[in-house]
Amino acid sequence: MKEIRCEHCNTWTDGYQEYCGHCGGKLHEKYLNEIKELEAIELRGIPLIKLNPDAPFFTRGFLQVIRFIQLIFLTIISLIASMASSTVH
Numbered sequence: 611m612k613e614i615r616c617e618h619c620n621t622w623t624d625g626y627q628e629y630c631g632h633c634g635g636k637l638h639e640k641y642l643n644e645i646k647e648l649e650a651i652e653l654r655g656i657p658l659i660k661l662n663p664d665a666p667f668f669t670r671g672f673l674q675v676i677r678f679i680q681l682i683f684l685t686i687i688s689l690i691a692s693m694a695s696s697t698v699h
Contacts, residue, residue, distance in 0.1 A: 614638075656684060 612625035618635030629636055658677050661670055 656681070 613622045614625040614637065616623050616630040616633060616635055616637065617639060619630060619633040621632045623631050623637070627637060658680055659673055661673050
């Protein structure tokens with residue numbers, strides 16, 4: 611049985627539970643908050659120019675072209691990086 615110390619009341623309780631059996635405080639709260647902070651900081655996806663759906667048609671069209679150029683650039687960089695890493699091995 612896995613026992614952990616409650617962050618709120620400092621009593622030992624079953625670590626598989628979501629809430630402390632003594633005080634009712636949420637267990638693993640610090641761990642869950644750290645995970646949320648890391649997910650907020652971590653970059654997800656490709657950093658492309660943001661499109662505003664309310665922008666005029668010609669502005670959105672121009673930004674779509676810029677995004678396409680960004681994707682081509684990132685593809686070329688990825689290919690160069692994969693070729694460089696394959697030559698090292």
